[in-house]
Amino acid sequence: xxxxxxxxxxxxxxxxxxxxxxxxxxxxxxxxxxxxxxxxxxxxxxxxxxxxxxxxxxxxxxxxxxxxxxxxxxxxxxxxxxxxxxxxxxxxxxxxxxxxxxxxxxxxxxxxxxxxxxxxxxxxxxxxxxxxxxxxxxxxxxxxxxxxxxxxxxxxxxxxxxxxxxxxxxxxxxxxxxxxxxxxxxxxxxxxxxxxxxxxxxxxxxxxxxxxxxxxxxxxxxxxxxxxxxxxxxxxxxxxxxxxxxxxxxxxxxxxxxxxxxxxxxxxxxxxxxxxxxxxxxxxxxxxxxxxxxxxxxxxxxxxxxxxxxxxxxxxxxxxxxxxxxxxxxxxxxxxxxxxxxxxxxxxxxxxxxxxxxxxxxxxxxxxxxxxxxxxxxxxxxxxxxxxxxxxxxxxxxxxxxxxxxxxxxxxxxxxxxxxxxxxxxxxxxxxxxxx
Amino acid sequence: xxxxxxxxxxxxxxxxxxxxxxxxxxxxxxxxxxxxxxxxxxxxxxxxxxxxxxxxxxxxxxxxxxxxxxxxxxxxxxxxxxxxxxxxxxxxxxxxxxxxxxxxxxxxxxxxxxxxxxxxxxxxxxxxxxxxxxxxxxxxxxxxxxxxxxxxxxxxxxxxxxxxxxxxxxxxxxxxxxxxxxxxxxxxxxxxxxxxxxxxxxxxxxxxxxxxxxxxxxxxxxxxxxxxxxxxxxxxxxxxxxxxxxxxxxxxxxxxxxxxxxxxxxxxxxxxxxxxxxxxxxxxxxxxxxxxxxxxxxxxxxxxxxxxxxxxxxxxxxxxxxxxxxxxxxxxxxxxxxxxxxxxxxxxxxxxxxxxxxxxxxxxxxxxxxxxxxxxxxxxxxxxxxxxxxxxxxxxxxxxxxxxxxxxxxxxxxxxxxxxxxxxxxxxxxxxxxxx
Numbered sequence: 010x011x012x013x014x015x016x017x018x019x020x021x022x023x024x025x026x027x028x029x030x031x032x033x034x035x036x037x038x039x040x041x042x043x044x045x046x047x048x049x050x051x052x053x054x055x056x057x058x059x060x061x062x063x064x065x066x067x068x069x070x071x072x073x074x075x076x077x078x079x080x081x082x083x084x085x086x087x088x089x090x091x092x093x094x095x096x097x098x099x100x101x102x103x104x105x106x107x108x109x110x111x112x113x114x115x116x117x118x119x120x121x122x123x124x125x126x127x128x129x130x131x132x133x134x135x136x137x138x139x140x141x142x143x144x145x146x147x148x149x150x151x152x153x154x155x156x157x158x159x160x161x162x163x164x165x166x167x168x169x170x171x172x173x174x175x176x177x178x179x180x181x182x183x184x185x186x187x188x189x190x191x192x193x194x195x196x197x198x199x200x201x202x203x204x205x206x207x208x209x210x211x212x213x214x215x216x217x218x219x220x221x222x223x224x225x226x227x228x229x230x231x232x233x234x235x236x237x238x239x240x241x242x243x244x245x246x247x248x249x250x251x252x253x254x255x256x257x258x259x260x261x262x263x264x265x266x267x268x269x270x271x272x273x274x275x276x277x278x279x280x281x282x283x284x285x286x287x288x289x290x291x292x293x294x295x296x297x298x299x300x301x302x303x304x305x306x307x308x309x310x311x312x313x314x315x316x317x318x319x320x321x322x323x324x325x326x327x328x329x330x331x332x333x334x335x336x337x338x339x340x341x342x343x344x345x346x347x348x349x350x351x352x353x354x355x356x357x358x359x360x361x362x363x364x365x366x367x368x369x370x371x372x373x374x375x376x377x378x379x380x381x382x383x384x385x386x387x388x389x390x391x392x393x394x395x396x397x398x399x400x401x402x403x404x405x406x407x408x409x410x411x412x413x414x415x416x417x418x419x420x421x422x423x424x425x426x427x428x429x430x431x432x433x434x435x436x437x438x439x440x441x442x443x444x445x
Numbered sequence: 446x447x448x449x450x451x452x453x454x455x456x457x458x459x460x461x462x463x464x465x466x467x468x469x470x471x472x473x474x475x476x477x478x479x480x481x482x483x484x485x486x487x488x489x490x491x492x493x494x495x496x497x498x499x500x501x502x503x504x505x506x507x508x509x510x511x512x513x514x515x516x517x518x519x520x521x522x523x524x525x526x527x528x529x530x531x532x533x534x535x536x537x538x539x540x541x542x543x544x545x546x547x548x549x550x551x552x553x554x555x556x557x558x559x560x561x562x563x564x565x566x567x568x569x570x571x572x573x574x575x576x577x578x579x580x581x582x583x584x585x586x587x588x589x590x591x592x593x594x595x596x597x598x599x600x601x602x603x604x605x606x607x608x609x610x611x612x613x614x615x616x617x618x619x620x621x622x623x624x625x626x627x628x629x630x631x632x633x634x635x636x637x638x639x640x641x642x643x644x645x646x647x648x649x650x651x652x653x654x655x656x657x658x659x660x661x662x663x664x665x666x667x668x669x670x671x672x673x674x675x676x677x678x679x680x681x682x683x684x685x686x687x688x689x690x691x692x693x694x695x696x697x698x699x700x701x702x703x704x705x706x707x708x709x710x711x712x713x714x715x716x717x718x719x720x721x722x723x724x725x726x727x728x729x730x731x732x733x734x735x736x737x738x739x740x741x742x743x744x745x746x747x748x749x750x751x752x753x754x755x756x757x758x759x760x761x762x763x764x765x766x767x768x769x770x771x772x773x774x775x776x777x778x779x780x781x782x783x784x785x786x787x788x789x790x791x792x793x794x795x796x797x798x799x800x801x802x803x804x805x806x807x808x809x810x811x812x813x814x815x816x817x818x819x820x821x822x823x824x825x826x827x828x829x830x831x832x833x834x835x836x837x838x839x840x841x842x843x844x845x846x847x848x849x850x851x852x853x854x855x856x857x858x859x860x861x862x863x864x865x866x867x868x869x870x871x872x873x874x875x876x877x878x879x880x881x
Contacts, residue, residue: 093855095852107562116546118546126543133823149856217823237823242671257875263871266864266867267864297864301863345840346840349838353567354567354834360839361841363846364839364841365868367853368846368869373839375562375839385836386570390837398821398822398824400788400792400793404800405799410800413804414804417532417804420536424583427737428737429703429806
């Protein structure tokens with residue numbers, strides 16, 4: 010049974026705070042191991058990467074075989090069914106169309122003083138995308154990370170993907186090909202992150218590393234942060250559904266389970282003003298769990314972290330959802346637009362009964378890399394902005410410097426930064442001489 | 446003498462790589478101490494903050510006196526000269542005008558399938574700004590951090606600023622007042638960061654923490670990252686000037702020193718195709734250093750990390766500058782716009798001889814919180830975006846789900862995520878039944 014809360018109960022606030030504070034993940038502390046691996050790759054480059062790949066992935070590589078060859082990629086891609094290939098192409102097209110709209114605009118304007126101000130966006134030169142191997146090797150994640158990078162204009166985009174025992178998911182290679190990835194290295198773990206950040210003789214360093222990974226990958230990303238940029242460190246996934254009772258309880262049950270089946274640490278929450286509907290959803294979840302392929306994962310997730318919260322009304326439901334700041338928020342209500350206006354913190358909103366969250370995972374267009382663990386309070390999903398940076402521009406004229414320079418001098422003096430003031434003073438002195 | 450490099454020398458590449466890789470900062474490892482302080486503040490709240498403030502700042506506080514009172518703020522502000530007050534007001538007005546233009550737009554569009562897609566920006570609810578005490582307590586930094594937050598729409602904005610021995614900079618309080626800060630707490634160090642991140646009985650927690658600080662503050666920000674958002678971890682400051690020889694060597698000398706006077710670890714680099722001009726700038730720096738108030742700081746910085754690089758032409762200068770990815774870039778050349786087009790990585794560009802970098806520090810309008818240590822390769826200066834987050838929106842219609850849902854099912858199956866596929870299948874089944 011999931012947690013069952015009611016806002017009219019006396020202990021509600023205590024129980025809801027507990028729900029918010031629940032620790033769902035116990036990451037092993039692998040930082041010392043990771044530090045050693047990074048130091049090794051920095052010192053010995055390819056040799057270290059090859060040794061560690063042999064050790065962890067039981068795969069013997071040489072500098073020449075670190076990357077998949079064109080022929081290998083073609084051979085793997087040939088295994089993909091036409092149906093899967095078409096689905097990937099459609100997903101890529103829709104993701105690209107959505108992200109193209111995110112491209113921010115440059116700006117440049119002239120003020121009354123004659124000064125020109127503005128900014129300019131430019132892409133990072135090179136990016137590396139981590140793709141997990143094995144069970145969690147998702148082609149959809151390749152598209153979601155690689156396409157925004159390419160739309161942003163990243164010149165060199167490479168993928169690292171471990172292939173334990175040499176086994177690779179052909180769909181991952183096809184997704185990389187469709188997204189325009191330039192090279193795919195069959196390496197993983199902290200050694201792959203280190204190779205991307207510092208470079209080796211074979212692998213040129215990148216400026217930004219994105220993509221999900223296990224505890225070793227997460228620790229390595231934290232460690233190389235600063236040397237390169239990284240995306241967020243993702244935690245276990247969450248979904249929150251607000252339902253007014255107008256949606257089939259079975260649909261909502263499956264939506265809750267589509268999060269729960271990811272991970273035993275995933276969390277699925279239903280908030281509804283309709284207690285009977287809440288109970289119906291719980292019953293529907295139990296029924297679906299009887300036959301679900303991944304019930305061994307989804308079951309514990311639902312039992313340990315699942316929750317149903319009964320509220321007075323939808324406004325209260327929205328307020329509670331804002332306290333959760335969920336990664337995914339489904340609004341299964343008659344007027345989802347009106348309710349959406351009350352949402353201040355959420356990674357992605359899925360409006361109405363015909364928008365299951367899974368649409369967003371694959372094919373809707375918006376990114377599926379979203380802020381977890383309540384970080385939607387202060388951060389956003391992956392976008393083209395993660396692969397761009399902004400350079401500010403300022404160009405003074407003599408008249409502009411005369412107009413605002415003296416105030417800069419005053420402030421420089423108040424901060425005891427003499428040279429700052431002098432840099433303005435020397436120019437103003439020359440300009441005033443010229444005026445005489 | 447600074448480093449003097451010439452791109453036509455045989456050892457240039459080696460020496461330039463050394464210059465790029467120079468370690469300028471040896472941060473003490475204070476992580477264990479900081480971890481203890483954070484745990485203490487989480488456990489004991491106000492009591493811990495008060496004890497630590499007494500210990501580190503020699504200041505006895507109570508929960509009631511943690512924040513400055515209105516009367517205290519008024520009394521301090523009264524000490525500010527009208528000239529300084531006017532300069533701060535002008536700076537605030539210009540910074541606000543620049544940052545208002547950064548506000549990103551929401552988007553919502555309807556596709557051919559009938560699906561609606563888009564996104565919406567919302568502000569973080571509460572932000573905390575760290576302001577160092579003592580020598581580096583810069584009112585300009587208060588404006589540069591607080592104004593973007595307010596422009597973004599942050600509802601609650603608080604400042605923490607240690608006041609060792611009870612001494613405060615009245616200009617800092619005035620800057621906070623002008624920027625619309627809601628409360629100012631006289632606490633600092635890791636304890637202040639912990640109080641902002643986790644909250645105490647007196648200090649409500651925030652969602653985002655920005656602002657510069659010493660090694661303890663930086664370590665604390667790294668530790669609370671994830672629980673709250675943080676801005677960048679700033680390293681020592683840098684300036685790079687590209688000059689074609691058309692600018693007075695003394696002006697360039699002062700500009701280089703305006704960076705060097707910040708910190709012995711700051712770095713000032715001149716790149717010029719005119720070797721004689723380069724030597725003239727070096728001579729001018731030496732001359733200015735004889736009398737500069739902060740020569741004890743600027744001298745070592747220039748001697749240890751300063752550099753002059755002579756290039757074949759301006760195009761080569763731009764290419765080298767892109768490898769440095771400087772925080773501040775001055776283009777003291779006849780046609781700065783043309784050269785600016787060749788710049789791909791820089792935090793801020795100052796165009797032409799009448800735009801000393803100090804204008805950007807105080808009053809130009811763009812933010813002075815900029816990416817250091819070559820991180821302009823992948824990150825940007827502070828902006829309103831740091832205080833906003835984006836929620837993606839997707840709303841399918843039955844027709845849209847019929848159009849793209851089957852492809853989502855195919856991809857879900859290929860990733861062995863059955864419930865993902867079922868969430869689409871159940872809806873499509875109902876829709877198809879309805880059609881019959």
